[in-house]
Amino acid sequence: MDVRIARTAGFCWGVRRTVDKVIEVADEARGPVVTLGPIIHNPQAVARFQERGIGTVQSVAEVPEGTTVVVRTHGAVRDELRRARDRGLSVVDGTCPYVIFPQAMARRLSAEGYHLVIVGDANHAEIKGVVSYAKGPVTVVKPGEVAPEFKAKKVAVLAQTTCVGADFERVVGQLALRHMEVRAVNTICNDTEERQADARSLAAEVDAVVVVGGKNSANTRHLAEICRAIQPRTWHVETEVELRADWFQGCHIVGLSAGASTPDWVVEGVAGWLRAL
Amino acid sequence: MDVRIARTAGFCWGVRRTVDKVIEVADEARGPVVTLGPIIHNPQAVARFQERGIGTVQSVAEVPEGTTVVVRTHGAVRDELRRARDRGLSVVDGTCPYVIFPQAMARRLSAEGYHLVIVGDANHAEIKGVVSYAKGPVTVVKPGEVAPEFKAKKVAVLAQTTCVGADFERVVGQLALRHMEVRAVNTICNDTEERQADARSLAAEVDAVVVVGGKNSANTRHLAEICRAIQPRTWHVETEVELRADWFQGCHIVGLSAGASTPDWVVEGVAGWLRAL
Numbered sequence: 262m263d264v265r266i267a268r269t270a271g272f273c274w275g276v277r278r279t280v281d282k283v284i285e286v287a288d289e290a291r292g293p294v295v296t297l298g299p300i301i302h303n304p305q306a307v308a309r310f311q312e313r314g315i316g317t318v319q320s321v322a323e324v325p326e327g328t329t330v331v332v333r334t335h336g337a338v339r340d341e342l343r344r345a346r347d348r349g350l351s352v353v354d355g356t357c358p359y360v361i362f363p364q365a366m367a368r369r370l371s372a373e374g375y376h377l378v379i380v381g382d383a384n385h386a387e388i389k390g391v392v393s394y395a396k397g398p399v400t401v402v403k404p405g406e407v408a409p410e411f412k413a414k415k416v417a418v419l420a421q422t423t424c425v426g427a428d429f430e431r432v433v434g435q436l437a438l439r440h441m442e443v444r445a446v447n448t449i450c451n452d453t454e455e456r457q458a459d460a461r462s463l464a465a466e467v468d469a470v471v472v473v474g475g476k477n478s479a480n481t482r483h484l485a486e487i488c489r490a491i492q493p494r495t496w497h498v499e500t501e502v503e504l505r506a507d508w509f510q511g512c513h514i515v516g517l518s519a520g521a522s523t524p525d526w527v528v529e530g531v532a533g534w535l536r537a538l
Numbered sequence: 539m540d541v542r543i544a545r546t547a548g549f550c551w552g553v554r555r556t557v558d559k560v561i562e563v564a565d566e567a568r569g570p571v572v573t574l575g576p577i578i579h580n581p582q583a584v585a586r587f588q589e590r591g592i593g594t595v596q597s598v599a600e601v602p603e604g605t606t607v608v609v610r611t612h613g614a615v616r617d618e619l620r621r622a623r624d625r626g627l628s629v630v631d632g633t634c635p636y637v638i639f640p641q642a643m644a645r646r647l648s649a650e651g652y653h654l655v656i657v658g659d660a661n662h663a664e665i666k667g668v669v670s671y672a673k674g675p676v677t678v679v680k681p682g683e684v685a686p687e688f689k690a691k692k693v694a695v696l697a698q699t700t701c702v703g704a705d706f707e708r709v710v711g712q713l714a715l716r717h718m719e720v721r722a723v724n725t726i727c728n729d730t731e732e733r734q735a736d737a738r739s740l741a742a743e744v745d746a747v748v749v750v751g752g753k754n755s756a757n758t759r760h761l762a763e764i765c766r767a768i769q770p771r772t773w774h775v776e777t778e779v780e781l782r783a784d785w786f787q788g789c790h791i792v793g794l795s796a797g798a799s800t801p802d803w804v805v806e807g808v809a810g811w812l813r814a815l
Contacts, residue, residue, distance in 0.1 A: 418714070426715045429715060430711035430712065430715050431711060433711050434708060434710050434714075437695070437706060437710040437711075438703045438706060438707050438724065438726075442721065442722070442723050444719065444722075445710075445714040445719070445720045445722070446718065446719050447718055447719070447720075
């Protein structure tokens, strides 16, 4: 069986940058190092960090004195960051620059009187962070859902960096008809767009698709949805352990894509298993 | 045969305002009165104005000294207005306030560095006027067509006041994905929205629809398109002279809508013909 790996599979620039930073900090720090929430949404990668002594905390309140706190790629909630600084903890900001951008836009546009709409998942760390920078009303619209009705003359629309383009397009269009002014800032990151476009063409060329990455990873789940719409034989797995031979019966070529937070060694593990089949 | 007239058929607030103004001006003016282009897109109404001595010119260059120039509801091209004032002609501005708004937005947003996109008909007087207020690049996108590709970080989108909502929605969404920032100002006038919604529900309740208004009237043509999509037995006529009895074979209820520039007496003429059938 031929295995075709998407050019853009695996770590994006932002994740690689943050992962490198955490390792550097862990090597140099005198005291313990923790990340505020899982550094990336990949359980396998997080486990490796754990082995290197880099822990994960859910809030600044849990962090012992003398600890270095690393803000993960998805960013942090503003008040948590302030609490860490108020306590005099050493803070290393690993927020992806593509996430800093919507945070800054949320702050600026809501200060200018815009009602903020974010197309994304309200329970996702990135969105919780972006929302925390707003100074006025915010509505989070889940991809695929219709924006709720609300009164506002000026509306600003942002997207989760990993949002599927068509969802952003639809919500912006709907709001443009309802409100006097809609200011849409396309905060979908370039990497997301390229990876999704790559996955789309890969899915059209193969007999089955395996998407590798954390089940808690938004961008990986979106990749799987995109591939499944084109090639129904699409599976989302975290590692090769989940794969089953009967999924690939009659397949000649299998496509392989992976989320922005999936380490190369995990992708390689899956590719190896498929090649051996 | 029952005739159901849409609540919103006929003159809108803006047209009525301009028509009243022209009559007032004609009654009070010492010299001749002309309108810069047809005052409204309704040949029957324009003919009546002609009978009252109110002429139509295509450009300021044609206007004799001592003439009062009235700017029609659709507005005028900025340079023409300047030429009229430079020549010392008396100018009465009949531009609909709902058209002054996109003119002002075109000026302001292009001055702020936005590439302007207008969803509308580039050959329509209103759009020629709005475009003339821009200080930078402008792209006019015809409703139903895809916006052409162009390079710009910041894009502002306006609509012809009589644009069908769904066309504005689609173009704004498309652009939001392509450009960093898209600022959409909904310049579709309230009257247009209400009239289109009314026509939509009327078309669903009747056996045939007659839309009355100038063949050169954008808003009337849009009304006819909207009705035809729901009730294929839809006819767009300027007066009752065009109607044919066989169009209404087997019809129990006929719906009647009319454009924003259609005088009541023209609507009544059509309604009378239908009732007599």
